Amino acid sequence: MRTYADNDYPANHKPDWRVIAGLWPYLMEFRGRVILAAGCLVIAKLATVATPIALKYIVDYLDASRSGNTVLWIPVVLVIGYGLLRFGGTLFNEVRDAVFARVAERAMRRVSLKVFEHLHARELAFHLDRKTGGLARDMERGSSGISFLLRFTLFNIVPTILEIVMVAGILLVAFRPAYVVAIIIAVVVYVVFSIKVTEWRTGFVRESNARDNASNARAIDSLLNYETVKYFNNETFEARTYDEDLEAWEQARLKNRLSLATLNAGQALIIGVALIVIMGMAVGDVASGAMTLGDFTMVNAYLIQLFIPLNALGFVYREIRQALVNVERLFSLLEQAPTxxxxxxxxxxxxxxxxxxxxxxxxxxxxxxxxxxxxxxxxxxxxxxxxxxxxxxxxxxxxxxxxxxxxxxxxxxxxxxxxxxxxxxxxxxxxIGVVPQDTVLFNDTLYSNLAYGRPGADRDDVYRAARLAHLDRFIESLPDGYETRVGERGLKLSGGEKQRVAIARVILKDPPLLILDEATSSLDSLSEQAILGALxxxxxxxxxxxxxxxxxxxxxxxxxxxxxxxxxxxxxxxxxxxxxxxxxxxxxxxxxxxxxxxxxxxxxxxxxxxxxxxxxx
Incomplete structure (x- = not known):
């Protein structure tokens, strides 16, 4: 798979549908749940398809009741059956979602952890070149994309295809083939139109995401370098640069929304024409006596059932394509082996x-x-x-x-x-223990940053390391002591204080080999002499x-x-x-x-x- 700098794909990049196959191992971790969810899907769809049939018999029975030859309990049973089918379709869909939830969430967790571990395994050169904001967005979108692919591919595309097949079969058996032909033509035209327009729109969507990545990366980079911005009075420059990125993102979003309006209008037109043609055929058959009012109602209900999920096809197809690209980006990070x-x-x-x-x-x-x-x-x-x-x-x-x-x-x-x-x-x-020239701390407490040298160390060992690094008096002078938060990258501490934390970490780690990379460069002369003695x-x-x-x-x-x-x-x-x-x-x-x-x-x-x-x- 070809990779691009910062995982930016060109606007005309075609997603690799084989990515879906890469999700298979995550489905197999909960094989029983997947099978149960698939079973619930089929039952729910059967109930949904059977609902218009029940409605047909209710309408036909009520129409026949005008002749007076009716039995009171029959319409009651039909209405109850109609209600149970409606409820059953909804119930099994919800059970399906509940059963499958663990599968999707666990897949997101597994892949996110795998990517996180892989990024830590990458060489220093990769991290020197990376853009943290854009990389974070790719991880976020990729994880969400996995859940989207699993849910919508299995629970939207597959059920819609299954329903079309079922409805076509019923109409072919119950009515003349012209209805099936008309529905198939309408569905094909609808799908082709949705796919073509969505392909056209995908470039705008991808451009919008790329601009979003750029603006986010710029914002994070600027905020991480807050002090540098202040040193050079460049707040206005940073705001102007950020606004330029936001302007490009705004334009990309505008194109995206206008193209979405085009897609929705075209889909509505196709659905409207299909309804006119098919319902016109049904009206003619009812007038000629070839169909009952119940049959007419059933055809209408099937058309509504078919076109409601199809109405979202453009959105679903576009989102699946984008999810494929996002997951592809995530997987491409895994494919880039550490050097x-x-x-x-x-x-x-x-x-x-x-x-x-x-x-x-x-x-x-x-x-x-x-x-x-x-x-x-x-x-x-x-x-x-x-x-x-x-x-x-x-x-x-x-x-x-x-x-x-x-x-x-x-x-x-x-x-x-x-x-x-x-x-x-x-x-x-x-x-090996390292005291670097530039110590960067986690945005956590002083104690947590000290204990990072040996997670799980006894508190007494942490206190001893702070004492040997001549940090104990400073910590005791703080209102919150060891629980003082050091801020982003330790910006609440002076350079010398951060350096002492680094020295204390190495003392706590207790390695047989030391690397002191200008370990006292941020200290004044008195502190330097004291810490040199400790070192x-x-x-x-x-x-x-x-x-x-x-x-x-x-x-x-x-x-x-x-x-x-x-x-x-x-x-x-x-x-x-x-x-x-x-x-x-x-x-x-x-x-x-x-x-x-x-x-x-x-x-x-x-x-x-x-x-x-x-x-x-």
Whole structure:
């Protein structure tokens, strides 16, 4: 199946009707319910088709009663039978819906969960490119589309076809074939017209949905970046851009509604002409004595019964087509396999000391721009290795590769001699704790965000982690303490407070291997020194990879790697690198001079080539 960016299909995209077959496994989970619902459907339809027959006999008996040769109880029984058939048709339809409800809702649940799990299994590159608003809408529409397809395909299209066949059979037996021919012609013309006009309308519907996705994605993106909008006084710009998207959506909706009016008017015309022709035939037959008044009433009732569900055919067909597209989009997400997967023979990682080895690693986010070139170094078990260098040198890429957000293009990364591509991703990531440079929190309580490091941890363990991260006094100063809500992405907390939450999470996770990606970058000097002490204590017996800009935070590292242009250009401890007088020494003296003159600490961008913002670090 061909896929499109952000799952946007062109307006002339034809839905794949084979999608319905993909729903079959979800029906089979409740096979008994499906069979029972189908049985109720048939019984309800039989009762519905039999109702006009009962009405015919009532009318004929009342017509005959004018001669005086009647029995009182016969019309009473016929009326009761007529009422029971009416009630039975409605009752079994409701029982059918109640029985099938579990099937449809469970199918929505199963597919939604499957897509959710699949999205979490996708590689980082997919999530860097995605548009969250549009993706959320596709998931929402796809889940609803599954329910719609199951209900309307089974309980609207199939029953309507069944009823047409039954009515045609009855009319063929009871009356002359001309009635059946007239009804079949009317139904065929009606169906063809509805399908053709609906095909024409589908482009407008799809355009409306695409515009809806675009406006929704824009709104969510703008609200998520609320502070940035405020920093640049761009509220008017954002509102204008959003209104442009809404204007396009408005125009698409207008075309949709006007085309719907055309469809409804055409359907009404076909039904009106069919009724005139068929009822005219019936009037002629009654006048000639070929039909009774009851027969006339029965024909009229059948026409009403047939055209009521057919009247919704255009809507149902269009919605089924759109539901097919929505479900197709949902299934297309599942068909896009993750690029980072477990090997068929992958085994759980059981780290023994967690020695990390980068063996001549090469990597590029894009083939035309290499990021890492022949990176070769070892982090002995329990040692701390720091990586410094200009932005764009590839420092954070080392952490992403070790965590296996991406796979290396050449070489290998091993932990205790095992290639990380040959162990399960779950066990690998359980063994690694990460304190990122930019910590994003869930819109929940402080306690929940802390406990996320190890769901199910004892409260005492959570409190201990907060204490080690020097977060306990801050939390105790809050009116709601640990139950304080942090807001969307943690915006109610300062950068330093969010960083401490990240550190506390890793302490709670208690992994054998740590990655500190500028873990103190958002802290003031006093807090930094306090947390560095906590991190020193936590990482003392753990293998640790430290990525840093401020060289003062890594001077005690066992080994320091200096990177430039994707290569390791210097290696050693702080003292030896200072004596060597190379790039590290220049960076150190630059930052030291800036500190002494009471200027902001020089960032790594102060030395080395200008960073390329088009690629992740």
């Amino acid at each position: 980072v997967t477990d090997a068929p023979d992958a085994q759980p990682l059981a780290p023994d000391g967690a020695e990390v080895r980068f063996e001549h690693v090469g990597f590029a986010y894009r083939p035309d721009r290499p990021i890492l070139r022949d990176i070769d170094f070892t982090i002995p078990a329990g040692h701390r290795v720091a990586v410094v260098g200009a932005s764009g040198a590839g420092k954070s890429t080392l952490a992403r590769l070790l965590f296996r957000f991406f796979d290396v293009d050449s070489g290998a990364i091993t932990i205790d001699g095992e290639d990380i591509r040959h162990v399960t991703q779950d066990s690998l990531r359980r063994a 020193d204590e936590v990482s003392r017996s753990r293998t640790t990879l430290v990525i840093a800009h401020r060289l003062s935070t890594i001077r005690d590292a066992d080994t320091i790697l200096v990177m430039d242009q994707g290569e390791i250009v210097e290696t050693g401890n702080h003292a030896s690198l200072i004596r060597a007088g190379g790039l590290y020494s220049r960076l150190w003296h630059q930052q030291h001079e800036d500190t002494e003159t009471d200027r902001p600490s020089a960032s790594m961008e102060a030395v080395g080539p200008a960073p390329n913002r088009s690629q992740p670090k």
